[in-house]
Amino acid sequence: MRFKSRLAVISCSALWSIAVAQTPAAQAPGEGVAPPASIALSPAIVMVRCKLGQSTTQTLTIVNRTANEVSFSVETQDVVVREGKRSFLPAGQVANGIAASAVAAPAALVVKAGKEGSVRVTLTLPPATGQRAVVTFFRARLIPSVSGAIGLGASLGTLITFNVSTDYRVEAGPLQASLQTPAANVIFSEELRNTGSEPVIPKGVIAILDASGKRMAKALFPHQRLLPGERLIFDATNPAQLAPGRYSTLSSFEFEGKVLNFAGVFTIPE
Amino acid sequence: MRTVDPQKTITFEVAGATAAYSLDAFLAEATAADGLVSVEGRVPGTTHVVVIAPSGVQTFEILVTTPPPRYPPGFVMPAGVADLAQSGYYEGLYYSSPEEIQNQFDLLKIDGDDRTHMHLVETDLLGPLAQGQSRIALSSATYEIVTPSRDVTLFDQYVDESQLTIDGSIVRGFHMFQDNWFVHAGYTGVATFEGLFLPVQPELVAGGGYRYPLTANSSITGSFYAVRVSASDQLGRSGSIGDVRYKYSPRETFWFTVDLGIGRGIAGAGRFHYKTARDTVIALVRYMPVQFASLGANNLRGLHTDLSWTRHVTNKFEAALTFYNNNLVLPGLKETTVSGAANLTYQIARHWGLTGGALASSFRTSVPPSPPIRNFTLPAGLAFQSQHFGAAGQYQFAATPGQDNGARQFRSSLRSGWGAFTFASYAERDANAPTLSFILGQVAGLQQALEQQGIQATTVQQVDQLLSSDAFLIAAGFIKGATINLVPVRTQAGGTADWSSPGIRRKHLSYSFLFNDNHTLQCSTESVGHTLAYSQGVTRSDDISLACSILGVKNEGQSLAYSPVCFVALRHQFQHVPNFIAPERRGTIAGNVFRDDQSKRACSQCPELRSCWTIAGARYPEPMVRTGSQKCPAVNTKSQWPTIPRSPSSSPPHPLWTWKKTPPPTSASAIRCPV
Numbered sequence: 034m035r036f037k038s039r040l041a042v043i044s045c046s047a048l049w050s051i052a053v054a055q056t057p058a059a060q061a062p063g064e065g066v067a068p069p070a071s072i073a074l075s076p077a078i079v080m081v082r083c084k085l086g087q088s089t090t091q092t093l094t095i096v097n098r099t100a101n102e103v104s105f106s107v108e109t110q111d112v113v114v115r116e117g118k119r120s121f122l123p124a125g126q127v128a129n130g131i132a133a134s135a136v137a138a139p140a141a142l143v144v145k146a147g148k149e150g151s152v153r154v155t156l157t158l159p160p161a162t163g164q165r166a167v168v169t170f171f172r173a174r175l176i177p178s179v180s181g182a183i184g185l186g187a188s189l190g191t192l193i194t195f196n197v198s199t200d201y202r203v204e205a206g207p208l209q210a211s212l213q214t215p216a217a218n219v220i221f222s223e224e225l226r227n228t229g230s231e232p233v234i235p236k237g238v239i240a241i242l243d244a245s246g247k248r249m250a251k252a253l254f255p256h257q258r259l260l261p262g263e264r265l266i267f268d269a270t271n272p273a274q275l276a277p278g279r280y281s282t283l284s285s286f287e288f289e290g291k292v293l294n295f296a297g298v299f300t301i302p303e
Numbered sequence: 304m305r306t307v308d309p310q311k312t313i314t315f316e317v318a319g320a321t322a323a324y325s326l327d328a329f330l331a332e333a334t335a336a337d338g339l340v341s342v343e344g345r346v347p348g349t350t351h352v353v354v355i356a357p358s359g360v361q362t363f364e365i366l367v368t369t370p371p372p373r374y375p376p377g378f379v380m381p382a383g384v385a386d387l388a389q390s391g392y393y394e395g396l397y398y399s400s401p402e403e404i405q406n407q408f409d410l411l412k413i414d415g416d417d418r419t420h421m422h423l424v425e426t427d428l429l430g431p432l433a434q435g436q437s438r439i440a441l442s443s444a445t446y447e448i449v450t451p452s453r454d455v456t457l458f459d460q461y462v463d464e465s466q467l468t469i470d471g472s473i474v475r476g477f478h479m480f481q482d483n484w485f486v487h488a489g490y491t492g493v494a495t496f497e498g499l500f501l502p503v504q505p506e507l508v509a510g511g512g513y514r515y516p517l518t519a520n521s522s523i524t525g526s527f528y529a530v531r532v533s534a535s536d537q538l539g540r541s542g543s544i545g546d547v548r549y550k551y552s553p554r555e556t557f558w559f560t561v562d563l564g565i566g567r568g569i570a571g572a573g574r575f576h577y578k579t580a581r582d583t584v585i586a587l588v589r590y591m592p593v594q595f596a597s598l599g600a601n602n603l604r605g606l607h608t609d610l611s612w613t614r615h616v617t618n619k620f621e622a623a624l625t626f627y628n629n630n631l632v633l634p635g636l637k638e639t640t641v642s643g644a645a646n647l648t649y650q651i652a653r654h655w656g657l658t659g660g661a662l663a664s665s666f667r668t669s670v671p672p673s674p675p676i677r678n679f680t681l682p683a684g685l686a687f688q689s690q691h692f693g694a695a696g697q698y699q700f701a702a703t704p705g706q707d708n709g710a711r712q713f714r715s716s717l718r719s720g721w722g723a724f725t726f727a728s729y730a731e732r733d734a735n736a737p738t739l740s741f742i743l744g745q746v747a748g749l750q751q752a753l754e755q756q757g758i759q760a761t762t763v764q765q766v767d768q769l770l771s772s773d774a775f776l777i778a779a780g781f782i783k784g785a786t787i788n789l790v791p792v793r794t795q796a797g798g799t800a801d802w803s804s805p806g807i808r809r810k811h812l813s814y815s816f817l818f819n820d821n822h823t824l825q826c827s828t829e830s831v832g833h834t835l836a837y838s839q840g841v842t843r844s845d846d847i848s849l850a851c852s853i854l855g856v857k858n859e860g861q862s863l864a865y866s867p868v869c870f871v872a873l874r875h876q877f878q879h880v881p882n883f884i885a886p887e888r889r890g891t892i893a894g895n896v897f898r899d900d901q902s903k904r905a906c907s908q909c910p911e912l913r914s915c916w917t918i919a920g921a922r923y924p925e926p927m928v929r930t931g932s933q934k935c936p937a938v939n940t941k942s943q944w945p946t947i948p949r950s951p952s953s954s955p956p957h958p959l960w961t962w963k964k965t966p967p968p969t970s971a972s973a974i975r976c977p978v
Contacts, residue, residue: 236326236327237326238324238325238326238353240322240324240353240355242321242322242355245321246321246322246355246356246357247321247322247336248321248322248323248324248334248335248355251324253328283353283355283360285324285326285351285353285362287326287327287350287351292326292351292353292362294353294360294362296360
């Protein structure tokens with residue numbers, strides 16, 4: 034009898050321990066819940082309209098939401114486009130680069146946990162440059178809080194673009210349509226190339242028309258930035274399944290007050 | 304560009320249109336069918352709509368407009384800076400007695416340091432006219448232009464130069480102040496300008512002077528005026544007046560002036576003003592002989608002194624000492640008044656106060672001869688004051704030589720205020736009180752106005768001041784004479800009740816009454832006055848006012864005779880002043896225009912400044928520009944910019960030029976290119 038009673042007590046204690054272990058204690062909102070650690074840089078993008086030879090000063094702010102203080106070094110690199118693709122080059126490695134003129138004050142800073150710090154970056158466009166973008170990097174190194182810990186590195190950058198003229202030109206390649214399956218709607222792909230000398234952000238829409246010219250569907254191309262010489266694929270997913278047949282498309286891109294229309298055809302097989 | 308309001312749809316035809324879509328569906332959406340395109344606005348902004356038609360693809364720019372702001376009920380838009388710079392009103396009034404319509408305009412425009420003010424009051428008399436009276440009168444007219452260096456006024460200006468020259472008269476003519484010089488020339492009158500342009504009894508005054516600063520706090524002013532008055536004027540004397548004034552004014556709370564005048568005699572005057580946290584002293588003395596040249600409108604003859612000294616002895620105890628002396632010489636009246644008083648106030652508790660003091664006065668008239676009135680008064684009272692309620696009671700005893708019984712006065716007052724409602728009343732009973740009686744000419748409305756003033760004068764000093772302030776009416780012949788009598792028993796009561804409502808359409812209603820009963824040895828008179836007034840805002844810019852007064856007078860053996868006076872007024876506020884009334888001051892630009900990339904205010908890259916560029920080669924959209932700092936596009940009408948040696952880094956010519964412009968004409972040689 035005593036054994037049965039003791040067994041019952043042990044069983045109940047074990048069940049209670051398991052239950053407590055499985056169910057986390059409820060916490061009041063905002064109490065005791067640490068926000069996720071993060072480092073944020075703002076603004077992420079700065080678009081400057083100016084003239085060649087003119088200077089601009091931008092204030093960039095870094096926020097440290099980690100538990101440790103973080104040291105940052107500020108570096109500006111040129112964004113160059115080669116064969117349609119972007120790459121970053123340190124200051125001075127490209128002729129008439131903008132990054133070579135960059136002056137950051139301060140050039141390095143330490144931001145304590147939960148605090149923020151700002152850097153004023155002054156950039157001067159060379160009088161005869163084809164460069165239109167730089168990235169100002171905040172290269173971080175987390176200072177180990179205890180001896181023996183490993184410091185981590187992280188870099189965040191602000192893209193700064195410059196528009197100095199009205200030479201906006203965009204060319205489009207042929208429209209590609211993916212195969213429609215019961216599990217996937219058709220995806221339209223169109224390659225755009227910035228053939229002008231200024232950065233643009235085309236906003237695009239594609240309309241799917243039937244044989245009579247009526248609009249059957251409309252899909253949006255996500256906004257993407259095109260630096261001069263840059264090529265990017267703009268994809269738009271048709272929101273609905275299309276019946277088999279032959280369709281025509283009209284894709285329109287709007288940038289800097291201009292509208293470009295490109296026609297295409299595709300077929301949804303039986 | 305086609306426009307569409309948010310949440311609205313516009314439709315337009317495109318031949319054969321089969322489909323349409325917007326490039327930004329967040330701002331607007333488009334559909335098309337059977338040649339009709341519909342565009343629905345969603346959010347303010349600009350986008351494009353693509354329309355597909357058999358003839359091809361067409362693109363339309365669409366502007367989704369920004370809707371006008373919607374304000375909650377009762378919202379009052381705060382006045383902006385531009386609104387404050389320009390303001391004005393029109394007020395139209397109709398009076399029933401004397402029957403007339405009055406139109407009043409007032410416009411003010413402030414442009415930086417410049418100010419333009421126009422005020423115009425035109426009166427149309429509707430009732431029967433007196434001989435020589437005009438039916439239309441320009442009762443008031445002022446056009447004033449003020450700049451930092453000059454102040455010019457055409458027509459009416461209130462002039463208060465000196466007690467010996469022009470002392471608070473409205474002069475219609477020309478007035479100018481420039482630097483330390485001043486000029487006044489025009490006509491004035493003892494009454495308002497009841498003729499079309501000039502008063503019925505015009506008095507000419509012309510002259511001016513110069514103020515010479517001696518130190519930072521003192522100055523001496525010399526002025527000379529010529530005065531011409533008609534022979535019928537009973538107070539004025541034609542002639543020339545020379546005046547020298549010394550003024551010492553180390554601060555706003557302490558100043559004094561001394562005047563010495565010559566003009567058919569020698570006159571003198573002085574004023575003293577001193578105010579501190581504990582003491583306030585105001586003194587006035589003036590002597591002007593009877594034959595002294597002066598306007599009849601504003602000058603009294605004889606010796607006049609007035610002194611008051613108020614002292615806060617402690618926070619709870621306040622003492623005020625006053626001395627008043629006046630020798631008044633008027634046609635048919637010559638009197639001397641002397642009074643001295645000490646008024647004491649002591650706060651015994653937070654809401655309770657005691658009042659007391661002593662007053663001695665003497666009133667003697669030699670023309671017409673009458674026995675002097677002397678009395679010595681001892682007042683005592685108790686007052687209670689709180690936020691919503693106040694009451695006071697006073698008893699005073701006056702010993703009057705020659706009278707069997709002393710003068711007694713009982714006075715009580717009551718006030719209350721709760722929210723939008725306020726109420727105040729008083730009642731008073733006097734024995735052997737001095738009263739002022741006028742012998743009036745045939746002037747409509749004057750009797751009522753004077754009787755209302757006369758009722759409120761209860762002491763010897765108040766009676767004398769009322770007589771002095773109305774002296775111009777005697778000079779003009781509107782009042783044939785005045786007598787001062789002691790009334791054995793006088794009973795007065797009066798009160799006012801007000802109610803007003805807040806909000807954009809503010810309403811205000813008030814009622815006031817006045818009762819006066821004089822019992823003399825020979826007869827008794829009784830007068831009762833009721834006034835009801837109402838005003839209300841009709842719109843944000845318009846107000847309407849209505850008022851009606853009834854004054855009843857009952858003489859011995861007669862019944863109460865009522866005479867009503869009513870008026871209706873409409874007032875409209877202006878937000879802008881027409882340009883033809885207060886034109887913007889404009890001038891021309893002349894000078895050289897040149898490149899100044901380095902903002903050096905000089906043409907550093909050009910060996911010969913004059914050959915760089917001139918205004919003749921540039922075209923301005925506005926040949927006349929406003930004064931002040933302006934931006935004006937200077938368009939190069941030549942095929943190219945003038946040949947100037949340029950460094951490779953120099954920026955191309957900018958079409959905007961900025962310059963500071965002083966009042967015209969000016970040189971624009973300091974033109975600089977914007978950075």
